[in-house]
Each structure stands twice: as C-alpha cells, then as structure tokens.
Amino acid sequence: FKPEAANNETQLLFKNDTSEPDFSLKTDFEKFNSIVTNLVKNAIKFTRQGTIELGYKIKKEKGSSEVEFYVKDTGIGISKARQRAIFERFVQADIEDKRALQGSGLGLAISKAYIEMLGGKIWLKSVEGIGSTFYFTLPNNAEPKENKVVEKVNSMKNERNQITPEILGLKILIAEDDETSAELFKITVERFAKEILIARNGFDAVEYCRKNPDIDLVLMDIQLPSLDGYSATRQIRQFNKEVVIIAQTAYALSGDKEKAIAAGCNYYISKPINKDELLSLIQKVHILKN
16 A cells, blocks of 8 residues: 555554564454455545554453454544444545545445454544544454354344345346445345356346346346446346346436336336345345246
C-alpha cells in the first residue's frame, strides 16, 4: 500500500503487541487478507497528508482470549449520523470529495460479513475532521478443538433450520460484472450452494447456462457489459425454460420489474440487496423447480 499512500502524502505505520513475542493466530488467510485490505484501502481513500496506523493487541478476560486489530487514520472522519449505517451495503459518508466516493461502498460490508464468519465483531470510533479508527476482533483459539467442532455443528444445524432443506445444494450462477458485488452475493448464497459460477458479462452468462443445463438459479444483474441482463435472459429462455432467474439492479427505476419479467425473469430484486428478501426468493426456487 505504500505507493498508493504516498500519492496522498500519507505515512503508513505498524504497531504490534510486544507482550507475547511468540504469538500466532490461526484463522482463514483469504478472509483475513480481504478484511485488512478493505480497511487499509478505505483509510487511504479518505486520508491526505496524514498517517494510517495498523496494529493489534491481545486481550485476555475470564479465561478467554481474543486479538483486537485496528486501522487508525487522520482522515476526514465520519459524522455520528452516518456511523451506524457505515457497514451497510452501498452506504458511504456524506462528503464532498468526489474522488473519495468512487466505488460501490461494499468493502466495509464484506469485511463485516467475513469478521462475523470468523467469530469476531467490528466497530468504529470517528470524529469529523480528525480521523477514524476501525476495530475488529478475532478469537484467539482459546477453546479446545473439540468444543469448536461441536459449536460449528450446532451453528450449522440452527442455520439449516431456517432454510428449507430442498434449497440446500443448489447450483448457482452469479452474473455480475462488479467483483466486489459478486463477492457479496457469493457470501450470501454459499451456505446453501453446492456450486457457484460467476459470469462477468451477459455473453458469458448465456454460455454458462448453455454448457451447464443443471444450473438451478441465476442471479442476473441487469447492467452487464457486452450483453445486458434483459437480452441475456431472453437468449437463455430460448434453450432453457426451467432455470430460475432473479433479476437485480442498482437503479430500481419504474418499469424495471415489469421489463425483467417480460424478458423471462422469475423474480426481481433491487440493490442494495436485502439478505432476508433474497433468501425468501431463493426459498421459492424449489417450488418452481418441482
């Protein structure tokens, strides 16, 4: 991140906890890397001619242990009115800096989702004009491995109780050109998917469906490059009448739903995606398939 920070005349700092020099943490590398990357990039985006400090400390309380990480910047800060919503999808602070507002605002939502998957939590402290500090925790593997396995099994059982058994094991195609949006969809549907395919444009979406007639569900973004979602859906319907297609768009203009249904979509959902609403639609998939 140094070259990117240097462009903003910003200094990157790192501070570790020296209380345990032999400390190590077992966690999911890809998710952890994504969390830190999103938080540091976010800090760089909103900080100019200042500092960004990444660090951690080990916290032990009542027989349990966790690691508290933080990313602290001296950037523009976030108003109190926006702090509660900042981790929601597509939400960013109300600022006048147009360059800083580039992007879809999904990085923090994805970080929150990953942190919660890993058993931690995320929060922030911020003062407008002074800066922000994002904190997140991860368990320090204090519990015996056997207990973790039991906890995971119970968690899966509870989760499955909320999902109709028939929709577990779906083969799902996500047609989405925005990489971050596709990743967020993947996080949402992976718990009941046996296989997830991702198409970056309309032509690829059509070809995936042509070569994989066993696809159960297509999440079709309407604003796809090369071939838009409406056209891709119409082509898919020429050779596959059974696959369930849910149209999704960030614009939610009047008439979009009717146009999507007319093109051959079964359902329509607008961005930012409500996870419960999406799950409710997916629960109807097996009804249409059977």
